[in-house]
Amino acid sequence: MPMLAMPPQKHIVEYSVFYEANAVGKAANELREEKEKELNQVTQGSVFRQRWLLVNLAQEQITALSHLRTNWDSYGAPPPNQAAIENASRILFYMRSPELEKVRIVPSGEGGIGLCFKMRDRYADLETSNDGSILGVRYAGMEAPILIPVDGSDDSIKAALEQIRNHVGE
């Protein structure tokens, strides 16, 4: 009875039942409340578990984007492919809890996934493209955007997140 390693985007399912329960009514609410209570117990106090939950939620959003169809924006945009999803998941792995709380995950019109951070007039994002590349940018107010170099290595992702942390704040 072996335990299996699964493809990265399918690893994280611990809390999906709670968020997939879209039913309404008393019984559904009771089920949700029960799941919510269980979730609170699991995350209570733990820094590791709080982050784990945030990674789960962000991963769910990334996985959901893979179900987009071509022309999802009515301008012919392709859906994010496996390369974009895997790179976005890699970035999540190196994000800290405050960033995971802040991040907005959106599909890119060019094909890929954008991980966006904003605090007052400060903005930064990392975009994972369908061609496997990662592009970062940051700016404040009306300033000209500054590129954040990412060569795809783990170290460059960590450095990019550090730059975003310093720019947007934790």
Place this chain on the structure above:
Amino acid sequence: MPHYNRAPITEALIDIRIEPSTDLKLEDFQPLKARLADYPKEETRNLNAVTIQFGAGISQTTEQKPWALVLRNADNNQVVQFSLTGFTFSRLEPYQDWEHLRDEAKRLWDIYSELAKPKSIARIAVRFINVFKFPGKRVEPDEYLNIFPEVPRGLRPELRDFGPFSMRLPFLQLDLQGVLVINQGNGIPQPGDVIIPIILDLDLFVESPKVANEDELWALFEKLRVRKNEYFEASITDKTRELIR
């Protein structure tokens, strides 16, 4: 319990929930920062409060409310959370030992309780979250663990593979008047790793502990620690001991 040089402890925490005696506000914790110079990094942690209004139309608003003052040390391996309902001290990797964890938790608790002036202690917990890294893309769980989801033996071999999984098992601790919860499931693999990370999360808590003073409180924590160790040792096999020794 034997000492493990490569202990898989990702987080060890001591948690105390209280019933506050005053009308505490989160801002009241700000002066604590001056007393905790060794925790220079502050995190603002928010709770998303969603309000859904039904009427002629349905509207939804999401408001972020701060719920705790979270401070980290410079090395990012010690975190203290002060909230209106309690206090948590976490030691992240690399774990040192129980004595360090307990002593630092006690020091921080003294600072917290001086300000919060708890009416009573509502709950205490000792929690150790272990992440084992079993080599390979496929492992036989019983080689490494004595606790895991049991798959029906009548199933054909090709139908018995499972994962990822999540399991929560509460064990009543009658003598301690508490509950030990084992949360077990898959961890998040590091990109590129050929391992199966499995979380073994031991959470032992006592609600409304019957302690008359601080000495009794910390003596109870010692008992919780001993019990937690008993469950940990019983949960792993010698093959896992070799991995972490």
